[in-house]
Amino acid sequence: MRILSTVQFTGLRMLRNYIVLLLLLVVPILLITVFSFILAGVETETGEKPLHGVVKIMVVSFQLFGGSIVMSYIQHEFFTAHRMRLNMIPIRKELYAFSIMMCGTVYSILLGVILMLYSQFALGIPWNWAWSIYVITLMAILSSIVCLIFALAVRSFKLAERLSEVYGVGFILLAGLFFPMPDNAFFDFMGSYGNPLMLAMLSIQAIEQSNAGEAWFTANILLGAVVLLFVLMLVLGRRRIG
Amino acid sequence: MTVFRFVFLRSFRNTTNLIFLTLFPLVCIFMPQGDPWPVLPYGYQLFGVFLLFVSIRLASYIQVDRMSGVVKRLSIAPLSHASYLSQHLLAYLLIIMLQCVILVYGGVLYGQPLIQPFLLLILYISYSLAALAIALAWITLFRNKELAFFGFMSFVFLVSVLGGIIVPVSMFPEWLARIAVLFPTYWLAEGQLWIVYGNELGDFLFVNVVLWLYALVFMIIGSTRKLR
Amino acid sequence: MKAAMEPQLYVHTWRFLMVGVLCHLWVFGQDLTNVWILILLLLALACLRWRFALPLWTVVIDVCLCLVYAPYTTIGYYGLALPVFELAVRGRVLIAVLPFAILFLYEATPGLLFLFLLQALFVGLFAWAALGNQHSYKLEVDKQRKARYELERVKLELLEASESASQQAELMERYRIARQLHDHLGHDLTGASLALQAYVHMQEPEEARELLEEVQKRLERSTVNLRETVHNLTPVARIGVESLENVAQQFQYAAIRFHRSGDMLLVSAYQWTLLEACLKEALTNVARHSNATQVRVELQVTASIVRLLIHDNGTMTQPSLAGSGLRSLQMRARAMGGSFSISRDDGYLLVCVLPLSKEGAG
Numbered sequence: 041m042r043i044l045s046t047v048q049f050t051g052l053r054m055l056r057n058y059i060v061l062l063l064l065l066v067v068p069i070l071l072i073t074v075f076s077f078i079l080a081g082v083e084t085e086t087g088e089k090p091l092h093g094v095v096k097i098m099v100v101s102f103q104l105f106g107g108s109i110v111m112s113y114i115q116h117e118f119f120t121a122h123r124m125r126l127n128m129i130p131i132r133k134e135l136y137a138f139s140i141m142m143c144g145t146v147y148s149i150l151l152g153v154i155l156m157l158y159s160q161f162a163l164g165i166p167w168n169w170a171w172s173i174y175v176i177t178l179m180a181i182l183s184s185i186v187c188l189i190f191a192l193a194v195r196s197f198k199l200a201e202r203l204s205e206v207y208g209v210g211f212i213l214l215a216g217l218f219f220p221m222p223d224n225a226f227f228d229f230m231g232s233y234g235n236p237l238m239l240a241m242l243s244i245q246a247i248e249q250s251n252a253g254e255a256w257f258t259a260n261i262l263l264g265a266v267v268l269l270f271v272l273m274l275v276l277g278r279r280r281i282g
Numbered sequence: 283m284t285v286f287r288f289v290f291l292r293s294f295r296n297t298t299n300l301i302f303l304t305l306f307p308l309v310c311i312f313m314p315q316g317d318p319w320p321v322l323p324y325g326y327q328l329f330g331v332f333l334l335f336v337s338i339r340l341a342s343y344i345q346v347d348r349m350s351g352v353v354k355r356l357s358i359a360p361l362s363h364a365s366y367l368s369q370h371l372l373a374y375l376l377i378i379m380l381q382c383v384i385l386v387y388g389g390v391l392y393g394q395p396l397i398q399p400f401l402l403l404i405l406y407i408s409y410s411l412a413a414l415a416i417a418l419a420w421i422t423l424f425r426n427k428e429l430a431f432f433g434f435m436s437f438v439f440l441v442s443v444l445g446g447i448i449v450p451v452s453m454f455p456e457w458l459a460r461i462a463v464l465f466p467t468y469w470l471a472e473g474q475l476w477i478v479y480g481n482e483l484g485d486f487l488f489v490n491v492v493l494w495l496y497a498l499v500f501m502i503i504g505s506t507r508k509l510r
Numbered sequence: 511m512k513a514a515m516e517p518q519l520y521v522h523t524w525r526f527l528m529v530g531v532l533c534h535l536w537v538f539g540q541d542l543t544n545v546w547i548l549i550l551l552l553l554a555l556a557c558l559r560w561r562f563a564l565p566l567w568t569v570v571i572d573v574c575l576c577l578v579y580a581p582y583t584t585i586g587y588y589g590l591a592l593p594v595f596e597l598a599v600r601g602r603v604l605i606a607v608l609p610f611a612i613l614f615l616y617e618a619t620p621g622l623l624f625l626f627l628l629q630a631l632f633v634g635l636f637a638w639a640a641l642g643n644q645h646s647y648k649l650e651v652d653k654q655r656k657a658r659y660e661l662e663r664v665k666l667e668l669l670e671a672s673e674s675a676s677q678q679a680e681l682m683e684r685y686r687i688a689r690q691l692h693d694h695l696g697h698d699l700t701g702a703s704l705a706l707q708a709y710v711h712m713q714e715p716e717e718a719r720e721l722l723e724e725v726q727k728r729l730e731r732s733t734v735n736l737r738e739t740v741h742n743l744t745p746v747a748r749i750g751v752e753s754l755e756n757v758a759q760q761f762q763y764a765a766i767r768f769h770r771s772g773d774m775l776l777v778s779a780y781q782w783t784l785l786e787a788c789l790k791e792a793l794t795n796v797a798r799h800s801n802a803t804q805v806r807v808e809l810q811v812t813a814s815i816v817r818l819l820i821h822d823n824g825t826m827t828q829p830s831l832a833g834s835g836l837r838s839l840q841m842r843a844r845a846m847g848g849s850f851s852i853s854r855d856d857g858y859l860l861v862c863v864l865p866l867s868k869e870g871a872g
Contacts, residue, residue, distance in 0.1 A: 058429075059428065059429060059432045062432065062433065062436055063432055063435065063436060066436065067436040067439055067440070070436075070440055071439060071440065071443060074440065074443050074444060075443070075449075077454075077455060077458050078443075078449055078453055078454055078455070078458065079453070080455060081455070082453070198298070202298065218324065218328065218448070219313060219314060219316060219324035219328075220314060220316070222314065457537070457538075460536070460537045460538075461537055463543060463546055464533065464537070464546075488544070488547070491547065492546065492547060492550065495547065495550040495551065495554060496550065498554050498557075499550065499553050499554045499557050502554070502557040502558055502560075502561050503557055503560075503561075505561065506561065
C-alpha cells in the first residue's frame, strides 16, 4: 500500500522532466510534421503513401529511448541522490523499483499514444489502434528493461546512459533507416527478426495487411525477449538493489 | 598560447571524448554509397550532422567555464575575453579539422569516390567553422549543460532534416525548399552537390562565403559572456 | 521586469525583427539564392551593433550593400530600413530622410516600401527620444544621489562635531572648577593646615591663641569661598534629567507620569539633547494627532545604556507615515550607535535606546 501512495508523485516527477518531454514528444511531433510536409504528395506506383510508413516507424522508434526515463529515475532514487533516504524508510525497495519501472513504461506508452493521436488526427495517418498500442507497450517495456539492465550491470551511470543511446541509435541504424546496411547474413538478421524496431514494424504492417499469424509471431518474439530480459533484470536487480 | 594548449589537453583527457572524437570519422569512411542520393557516400553526408554534435560537445567546455565562474575569475586575470575565446575556438577548430582530414584522407585511401577531395576538405572546414559558431551561440542561451545539449540535439535533428542532409532538398515542396536555404546544413549539402556536379569555382566560393558569414553571425552572438 | 523596461532592448529587438522581415520577403519572394548573402551580411551588421557600439559611419556599409543589390531584388530596397533606423536612433533626422530618395528608383508601386521606410524612421526617432530621456534621467538621478550623499555626510559630521563640542565643554568646565578650587580654597586650606601643624608645637599660649584665631578665620573664609564657588558653578539653566522633567511638567494635553531610575550623571550632554528632542517630538505628536489621556514616560539608566520610553493610551491606529521629525531622530539615534523604534500596537509606544560610552561618562 505504501508503494501505491508513491506512484502519484513518481508520475508527477516524470511529467515535470521537461527534457524528456522535449526529446520524446516535441521533437517527434516536429519531425513528423516536417516529414509530412516533405512527403505530402509522394505516392508509389501501387498507391501506397511512404509517409505512413515513415511516421509509424518514427513513432515506434522513439519508444526505443523511452527506457531512459526509468533509468535516470532509478539512478536518482537508488544509486545517487535519494539512496540513503531510501535505506531509512520502511519500504520494500524492489517493489518501489518495480513501481518506478511501471510508471516510466506507462509514461512512455502515453507519449507514444499522444504521437499516434497527433499523427491520426492532424496528419491523417491511419492506425490500427488496439494492435499498435499493444506493440508499443511491448516496445516500451522492452526498452525499460534493457535500460535497467544497463543501469544495474554497469557501475558508471554515464556509461549506462551511453549504452542506452547505443541501444536506441544502434537499432535504428541496423534497421537501415539512415542508410542501407551491407548485404550479409548478420545485417539481414539484425535488419529483420533480430531488431525490436523491425519486429514491431513488421507486426504493425502484418496486422494492416490482415496477416494475423505473422503479426502474432513477431509480437511474440518481442514478448519472448521481454520475458527473457525480465528474468535477467531480476537477477541483476536482486544483486544490486535487494 | 597557454589556454590553447590546455584546451587540447582537456579535450582529449576524457576517454569517452577521445573515442567519440577519433572513432566516428573512421566509421564514416566505411559507410556505403547511396543510389541515386546522396551524391557522396553516406558517411560523408552524416558527417555534417556529426560535426554539429562534436561542436556542442567541445563548446560545452566553454559553457562549463561560464557557469562554474571560471570566466568570471579569468576577467581579473591578465587575459582578455577575446583571447580566451579565440584560443578555445582555435583549438576546437583544429581538433575538428583533424577529423575532417582523417575523413577525407581516409576516404581517398579507401577508394571512396570523392571526386574533388581537396575542395571537399575545404568545404568541411568552412562548415565546421559555422557549426562551432552555432554551438557557441547555442550554449550562450542556456544555463544548464544538460538542457543545452539535449536542446541542441533536437535542434540538430530538425536542422538536418530541414537542411537536406537526411532527405534531399529536391524532394521538398517549393516553399519548404526556400526555407531550407536558411539553415547552414543546406549549404553543406549544396557544396557537396557542387563537388560532384559543379564546374564553376565561383559557385563553390559562394557556398563557402555563406558558411563563413554564418560563422561570423553566430560567433558574434556567442561571444557574449552571458546573454541577459 | 527591469530588463524589459530598457529602451535599448527594443532597439536590438527591432533590428533583428527587420532582418526577420527580410528573411520573410526572401522566403516568399522569387529571388535567387545569391540574395541570401545580403540578408546574412545585414544580419552580421545587426549582430555587431548588438554586441558593440559601432560608429555611425558604418551605416554607409548597410546603404552600399542595399544599393548594390537593389537593381536585382526588392530586398535591397527594403533593407534600407535598417540604415534609416540607425540614423534616426542617433537623431540624424535629415540624413535619415535621404534614403527615401530610393523610392523614385523603385519600379513597382512604392506605397508599401514608403510605409516600411516610414515606420523605420518613426520607430528610430521614438527610440532616439526614449534613449535620450533615459540618458538625461540617469544624469539627473546621479546628480540627486550625489547631493543626498553629500547631505548625509554633512549631517554625520555635525553630529560628530556636537559630540566633541560637548566633551570639550565638559573638560573646560572641569578645568575652571579646578582652577577656582585651587585659587580660592587651596590657598586658605593649605595655610590653615600648616598653621594647625605649627599650633601643635607652639609653647607660648598667647601666640597659640592668635594662631588658632588665624586658622579659624581662614577656615571661615574657605567655607564662604566654597559656598560661592559652588554657587557660581551651579548652572542656572536646567540641564539633563531636569530639563526632561521640565518638559514633561509643561505638558498640559494629557496626564503625564514621569519615572526615572539609575545614575543620571552617566549620560553625556549630547545624549541629553537627543533624549529631550525625542520626548518633545513624542509629546507634540500626542498633542497634535492622538486622543490619548495618559502618557507614561520612563527614563532608565544602567551601566551601559540609557533607555527612554514614552507610552500613551491613544487609540488612533491609522498608520501615519513616520514624519520627517521622527525620521531624523531615528537617524541621529543610529549615528550615536543606538536605536529608535515605534510601535502602534497598544497605544503609541516610542522607545529610544542609546549606549553609554565609558570614557564619555567619565
